[in-house]
Amino acid sequence: MIRRRPGAGRGPAGPAPAPPGTLPELLAHRAAAHGERTAIVNGQARLGFADWQDRSGALAGALRQAGLAAGDRVVLWFGTESWTQYAVAFLAVLRAGGVAVPLSDRTSPAGTRHVFADAGARLVVSAGPGLPAGVPPGVRALVEDGASPHQALVEDGASPHQALPDPAAPGPSAPAQILYTSGTTGAPKGVVAAHANLVHGCTRDERRRPLRHSRTFLHAFPVGSNAGQTMLVNALNAEATCVTAPQFTPARFLRAVAEHGVGSVFVVPAMAIELLGSPALASAADAGGLDTVRLVGSTAAALPQQVALDLSRAFAPAQIVNYYTSTEAAPAQVTLLFDAARPQSPGRPASLTDLRVTDGAGRPVPPGGTGELWLRSPTAPRAYLGGADVEVFHGGWTRMGDLGRVDEDGFLHLVDRERDVVKSGGHKVSTLQVENALHAHPDVVDAAAVGVPHPVLGSVVAAAVVPRGTDPVGSGGDRDRLTASAVRAFLLGLLSPHELPSPIVFLDALPRNEGGKVLKRDLRRILTPDPREATP
Structure with a gap:
């Protein structure tokens, strides 16, 4: 076995060594x-x-x-x-x-x-x-x-x-x-x-290792996910030690933060929602178990605005960071620093060089305009096995499948997944905007919206809501107090009439895959009304 004294290889300042090739x-x-x-x-x-x-x-x-x-x-x-x-x-x-x-x-x-x-x-x-x-x-x-x-x-x-x-x-x-x-x-x-794609950004220079502000970083991402692969590369390349939770529960995850003095925490939105809804979070904060955290990073899906705000308060003064990327685009990504004063945006990119907002033909739209989001890979780009759907990849750029815009102050705004936009009558409705409004309700723990068929309008927005509290119906929990009409009344102040979801269904949990992404095809089946009961 190879053994070296701790810290060997740092050496005096000098020319940076060549990066590793693999x-x-x-x-x-x-x-x-x-x-x-x-x-x-x-x-x-x-x-x-x-x-x-x-x-x-x-x-x-x-x-x-x-x-x-x-x-x-x-x-x-x-x-x-x-x-x-x-x-x-x-x-x-x-x-x-x-x-x-x-x-x-x-x-x-x-x-x-x-x-x-x-x-x-x-x-x-x-x-x-x-x-x-x-x-x-x-x-x-x-x-x-x-x-x-x-x-x-x-x-x-x-x-x-x-x-x-x-x-x-x-x-x-x-x-x-x-x-x-x-x-x-x-x-x-x-x-x-x-x-070359996997090793991009890695270094042999001990002075430039990432996560130097942390002794350890923590995640609970599954094997086989792009987020998990990023953590594997971090384990090889970062200054900090990688701590990975064998099984995610809020209590176990927060105990690991305290036990290992974690400086950087990485989650997906579903994990963030569970953490915020757990009484273990307040207990950990009271015991000083979160004091070492300096960064909370979220990836894999859009972080709802209210969830981002709640994370910034729960882990203050840690910086909340949204990482915008995809399995196809990596290692291209946009690092977004969340600003609690601008919660309508996931954050301002450190650089816009490798982000493009385009029209349907791939041409850049005017500043502030809404269009498709593309990311450019700084190294050998990825490709689908067998070359399927080559329209996703264009000369080092990857079409992300999202609609968004960059405002005059440089903040990125995500409108929706292109395929999730609901065309209802003469309107286009962002399911992401509906979900952000639902998450703002104090008795809503989790929520998702999809388009479902309508005999007159073509499609309408429907929503699934997980109420705060898990007591069964009739037991006196929060779910007994929360009704579809009450949720819609709350949304009247946040959404236009054509954006109001109907139906609204209450679930114990949203259907998600192991990586925490909502399975919208499953949700659509749950929320699609019986056509025999639909009325114009």
């Missing part, structure tokens, strides 16, 4: 410079940089022994309680010359079958024996169990492949990862990223 190069550098330092904490598990290097090298050898050839796709099937093992497996696949295909262990059998068939994977690495439901016949399985990896053949009597020689180090343009989109509106799409 994530395995970065890991080798961190292992040599900071071998004893902890990179990832996951519950009781700890992974240091030297151990990460050693274990990923051993697993890379086992993958080659199992027959992995350069460019072969390997599914990594892990849960949030196995983040250290997942990190080892991801780097092992890249070191062996393969292409990593991260997949959460909570993926449905149908989703698993789709990923294996679409990616053409014939190898899978998991945290323990047994394979996910939906794995096709003939797939070979390896285990990263935290000790020595071992091979388990799926088919009885299958013979091992002949070991192949170690591959040459992959070039920056070689594919490294296939990440699947969330599939909230259709079948998940595989998005291919090259080594």
Whole structure:
């Protein structure tokens, strides 16, 4: 094992060293410079940089022994309680010359079958024996169990492949990862990223490591999500140690903040809503458990205005940051610093160089005008597996599928997802604006809006609301006091008549995927009225 004294490699000021060309190069550098330092904490598990290097090298050898050839796709099937093992497996696949295909262990059998068939994977690495439901016949399985990896053949009597020689180090343009989109509106799409794409922004310069204001940073993102992959790269590149929660609950998450002296907290809006609705938040604040937090970052979906305001108060004086990106666009992103004095905007971008507001033909709109949002990748852009929907990618730019504008002060305003805008009669209604208004109601914990068919207007806005309190109907909780007519009366002061949602349905929880995104196709089925009961 490689061992170095803590802090070795910092050296005197001088020319910045060349950036790493791949994530395995970065890991080798961190292992040599900071071998004893902890990179990832996951519950009781700890992974240091030297151990990460050693274990990923051993697993890379086992993958080659199992027959992995350069460019072969390997599914990594892990849960949030196995983040250290997942990190080892991801780097092992890249070191062996393969292409990593991260997949959460909570993926449905149908989703698993789709990923294996679409990616053409014939190898899978998991945290323990047994394979996910939906794995096709003939797939070979390896285990990263935290000790020595071992091979388990799926088919009885299958013979091992002949070991192949170690591959040459992959070039920056070689594919490294296939990440699947969330599939909230259709079948998940595989998005291919090259080594240069994944390592962009990483450094060997110890003076320029990100998150230097934090001793640790915390997240609870699942394997297989773009947010989770960003945290994996942060674990390799940041000054701070990555703490990842094995399972997200508000109480456990807040205990981790206090236990590890967390300086940077990363959430998706669904997690932020749960944190704000939990009594554990007030208890943590009273006990001083939030005092170390200097940054709260939100990603994966639009953060409702009221939620952003409440976060800024709960974690004061921490800066609330919205990260605007997508699985297709990364590492391109816009970092938005939220301003509580301008809550109608997620924030002002530090730079507008790589953000474009365009008309339908891709031409820039005049300043202040509403149009499609595009992001430009600063490095090798991503692409869909098989080249599907090439209209999303244009010469380094990615169409985000969102409508928005930048005001005269430079603040970004998100109007809505382009596909979610409701065309009701002669009006266009932003579901995002309706959701922001619903979240402003003091008895609403969570809310989402979609368009549903209407016999006269074509479509109207419908909403699902999660009331504050979880008492069942009739027990005297807040949900008994909250009615659809009361919510609509509240919204009269915030929305125009054509924006008022009807119907409004009360749910125990919104349908969300593991990454926290609302499954609007499921919500639409819930909210679509029976046509026999519709009236003009």
